[in-house]
Amino acid sequence: MKLLVTGGAGVIGSNFGAHRVEAGDEVLVLDLLTYAGHAENLAPVLADVRFVQGDICDKGTVDGLVTSDLDAVVNFAAESHVDRSILDSGDFVRTNVLGVQVLLDAVQRSGCGRLLQVSTDEVYGPTAPRQVATERSNLEPSSPYASSKAAADLLCLAFRQTHGTPVLITRCTNNYGPHQYPEKLIPLFLLRAMADEELPLYGDGLHERDWLHVEDHCRALSAVLADGKDGEVYNIAYGEPVPNRLVVEALLHELDKPDTLIRSVEDRPGHDRRYAVDSKKIRADLGWEPRIPLGTGLRRTVAWYRDHREWLEAVTGPEFDQYCAALYGDRKQA
Ligand code: NAD
Ligand code: TYD
Numbered sequence: 565m566k567l568l569v570t571g572g573a574g575v576i577g578s579n580f581g582a583h584r585v586e587a588g589d590e591v592l593v594l595d596l597l598t599y600a601g602h603a604e605n606l607a608p609v610l611a612d613v614r615f616v617q618g619d620i621c622d623k624g625t626v627d628g629l630v631t632s633d634l635d636a637v638v639n640f641a642a643e644s645h646v647d648r649s650i651l652d653s654g655d656f657v658r659t660n661v662l663g664v665q666v667l668l669d670a671v672q673r674s675g676c677g678r679l680l681q682v683s684t685d686e687v688y689g690p691t692a693p694r695q696v697a698t699e700r701s702n703l704e705p706s707s708p709y710a711s712s713k714a715a716a717d718l719l720c721l722a723f724r725q726t727h728g729t730p731v732l733i734t735r736c737t738n739n740y741g742p743h744q745y746p747e748k749l750i751p752l753f754l755l756r757a758m759a760d761e762e763l764p765l766y767g768d769g770l771h772e773r774d775w776l777h778v779e780d781h782c783r784a785l786s787a788v789l790a791d792g793k794d795g796e797v798y799n800i801a802y803g804e805p806v807p808n809r810l811v812v813e814a815l816l817h818e819l820d821k822p823d824t825l826i827r828s829v830e831d832r833p834g835h836d837r838r839y840a841v842d843s844k845k846i847r848a849d850l851g852w853e854p855r856i857p858l859g860t861g862l863r864r865t866v867a868w869y870r871d872h873r874e875w876l877e878a879v880t881g882p883e884f885d886q887y888c889a890a891l892y893g894d895r896k897q898a
Contacts, residue, residue, distance in 0.1 A: 565789070566590040566634050570620050570667065571641030572613070573597055575744040576682065576778055578605035580638065583782040585609040594618055594629055596659075599883050600644065604875070605743045620663035623670075630670035635677040636789055639667055645747050646686075646707045647891055650833055653708035660712035661719070668723045671730070678730035680789060681720045685737045685774070685799065686710035690836040698842045699735070699797040706834045717797075724795045732792045734785060736800035737839060740861065741778035742868040745879060747887065750775075750862075753812055754869045755876055757821045764892050767831035769809035772838040776802045777861035780854040787850040801843040802854045814859070818866045828898035 567584060571577040572593030581591050591613045595601045603615060618625040620641045630637060641663060643649065643656045664681065671679045688697035689704035703718070705711040723729040740750040753763045784800040792798060809826070816823055846852045856864075869876065 565636065566592075568592045568594060568629055568634055568637045570594045570637060570639045571601070572615075573601035573603050573605050574640055574644065575605070575741070576739055576781060577638075577640035578743055579741065579778045580640065580782045580785060581606055581613055582609045583779075583786065585612045587786070592616070592629065594620065594625070595641065596620070598643075600745045600747075602743075602879055604878070621658060621666055623666050626666050626670045627673075630667070630674045630676055632675045634674075636680055637667060637671055637676065637678075638680045638682065638785065638789070639664065640682050642713070643709065646709045647747070647832065648887070649707055649709035649712070651890060653712070656708050656712040657715075660709075661715045664716040664719055668719060668729060668731070672723065672727050678732060678794060679720070680732045680734065680785065680792075681716060682785065683717050683733050683735045684710065684713050685735050685801065685839050685841045686836065687714040687717055687735060688839070688841065691838050691840045693838065696840045696842040697799070699799055699845060706836050721795070730794040732788055732794060733797045734788055734800055735797060735841065736781050736784070737774040737776050737802065737841060739778045739781050740775055741865055742872070743875070744778070746876060746884075749773075749808065750811070750815065750865065751869065753815055754819070754866060755880070757816060757819050757825055758870070760821070760825070762827040763812060763825050764829040764895060765808060765812060765826050766829060766835060767898055769812070769826075769828060770807045771835060772805035772807050772840070773811075774801050774803065774805040774840055775811065775858055775861070776800065776854060777856035777864075780856050783855075784846060784852045787846065787852040791850050798846045798850070799841040799843045800846055800852075801841045802858070803843060804858070805838060805840045806858065811858075811862075814862055815866065818862055829892070830896045830898055
């Protein structure tokens with residue numbers, strides 16, 4: 565296949581780009597290289613991809629790259645962190661909504677194969693204990709991040725309905741694995757614990773997330789690209805929501821660090837208590853199954869971050885320090 569991977573220098577996009585190059589695809593990457601994007605994330609395959617630095621909101625750039633010979637555009641480009649969307653949501657609306665509209669227009673006009681919009685389980689909002697959200701559940705996003713992703717999903721479905729645009733949407737649960745920017749729970753706590761710094765666990769730490777290793781997510785996206793039906797939505801999940809405190813304790817155990825590093829801090833505003841989605845559709849229709857249990861995935865992730873301290877140093881400059889000061893600096897004890 566010939567693919568345009570937008571946001572291909574972020575954590576999931578870079579893992580996906582490498583995965584598709586290894587599968588023999590021709591991969592073109594468009595990425596703005598925001599604080600979260602690093603071309604080096606594609607290092608093992610960088611010589612095999614065509615890399616363009618640019619903005620998905622820039623119609624001229626996008627129109628130049630979305631051509632009729634593409635089999636698909638796979639869109640990972642986004643502002644992706646909930647806490648940042650609470651501090652300032654402007655870039656979230658711009659990239660996550662306007663950017664998707666620019667991509668949809670280009671796909672529609674060019675007649676290229678299809679757009680795979682990589683969305684999130686957060687569009688469903690919190691799920692009650694023992695319940696799961698299916699692809700037909702209501703969209704009730706809580707954070708500015710989640711609402712911008714839900715808006716993009718609706719725009720994709722509206723283009724499908726109105727213009728017949730070939731779009732697919734995937735909604736995956738929380739990812740973890742190599743190259744994840746250390747603002748998200750797992751890499752942030754790894755970075756801090758390795759330096760014997762306190763770990764700011766929000767509220768009572770009993771919020772649940774269903775963690776999926778990024779490699780399993782990439783395999784799911786490949787299955788959707790190969791056999792997914794246009795206009796359909798596919799949930800992607802490991803299927804075992806876990807309270808944050810347990811994940812953090814498992815990380816500390818893996819690092820041989822004490823639980824006393826955990827510090828309960830003031831909760832995130834609007835913090836969704838639990839995410840849980842039903843992923844029967846992708847399993848039954850496309851034959852996908854996750855392969856990496858959380859314990860194995862955490863062990864591999866800890867090993868990767870331990871072996872890549874120079875990567876951590878390269879991606880955490882003054883912007884990262886400013887962000888941490890703004891988010892955690894005055895945060896009260898819970
Ligand atoms: P990330 O923050 O690691 O990477 C995002 C990438 O997009 C970066 O390389 C950044 O430079 C690029 N980018 C941002 N704005 C851009 C713009 N205007 N034009 C071009 N490139 C731009 O994000 P991620 O975790 O890899 O997430 C990828 C996608 O998957 C997002 O759409 C996110 O909503 C979704 N998702 C993420 C998770 C998760 O746990 N990380 C889970 C489910 C879905
Ligand atoms: P995060 O990795 O930000 O992903 P999301 O908010 O998209 O689920 O957070 C995962 C969980 O960890 C979430 O319940 C919030 C919590 N969390 C903390 O307790 N402390 C932190 O410093 C961060 C970043 C997250």
